[in-house]
Amino acid sequence: GDSVTQMEGPVTLSEEAFLTINCTYTATGYPSLFWYVQYPGEGLQLLLKATKADDKGSNKGFEATYRKETTSFHLEKGSVQVSDSAVYFCALIGYNKLIFGAGTRLAVHP
Amino acid sequence: EAQVTQNPRYLITVTGKKLTVTCSQNMNHEYMSWYRQDPGLGLRQIYYSMNVEVTDKGDVPEGYKVSRKEKRNFPLILESPSPNQTSLYFCASSEDGVRVQYFGAGTRLSVL
Numbered sequence: 001g002d003s004v005t006q007m008e009g010p011v012t013l014s015e016e017a018f019l020t021i022n023c024t025y026t027a028t029g030y031p032s033l034f035w036y037v038q039y040p041g042e043g044l045q046l047l048l049k050a051t052k053a054d055d056k057g058s059n060k061g062f063e064a065t066y067r068k069e070t071t072s073f074h075l076e077k078g079s080v081q082v083s084d085s086a087v088y089f090c091a092l093i094g095y096n097k098l099i100f101g102a103g104t105r106l107a108v109h110p
Numbered sequence: 111e112a113q114v115t116q117n118p119r120y121l122i123t124v125t126g127k128k129l130t131v132t133c134s135q136n137m138n139h140e141y142m143s144w145y146r147q148d149p150g151l152g153l154r155q156i157y158y159s160m161n162v163e164v165t166d167k168g169d170v171p172e173g174y175k176v177s178r179k180e181k182r183n184f185p186l187i188l189e190s191p192s193p194n195q196t197s198l199y200f201c202a203s204s205e206d207g208v209r210v211q212y213f214g215a216g217t218r219l220s221v222l
């Protein structure tokens with residue numbers, strides 16, 4: 001069945017460092033792909049999405065490109081802030097549901 | 111303010127004592143869903159509802175019930191909770207099927 005694999009965390013970075021969180025997927029066809037973010041004590045919020053191959057989703061300085069050749073949707077940010085500390089989930093659309101990766105915790109230190 | 115509201119936020123209970131976690135959305139969304147979040151597993155869908163009176167099982171429905179009598183409410187019922195249902199639960203809703211979902215703040219349940 002369809003699945004999402006994310007790099008294991010936690011990822012610990014200093015402020016202003018470059019961030020990459022890897023995400024690969026297995027799916028039939030070309031499903032829409034998402035990154036959700038979960039800040040401490042809160043629910044998930046949509047961070048960005050891409051609906052077809054080669055689309056680039058972007059929001060709040062984060063970017064991810066839908067790569068069908070490598071079945072990947074890696075999340076990147078050029079300069080992280082302490083306020084970016086959260087858990088990040090990669091997801092794809094399955095049958096009447098979102099299929100999530102296990103999540104990657106990011107901790108950014110001043 | 112558009113939101114999905116879950117109650118309670120925290121709950122400690124004992125094995126076998128029936129409980130209900132409420133979920134309400136104020137966005138007139140057709141689709142609603144329940145997920146549970148466990149370490150290392152991400153979120154897994156328990157049940158979902160495409161519309162009023164229409165519900166269906168997700169990936170992990172055993173031990174749970176839901177109902178959708180009104181569009182805005184989608185309660186999750188545990189008739190006889192067991193320790194393996196200790197988890198963090200999220201309700202979500204969406205206006206365009208399953209694509210962009212809005213999540214509640216979560217309910218942390220501990221079953222002793």
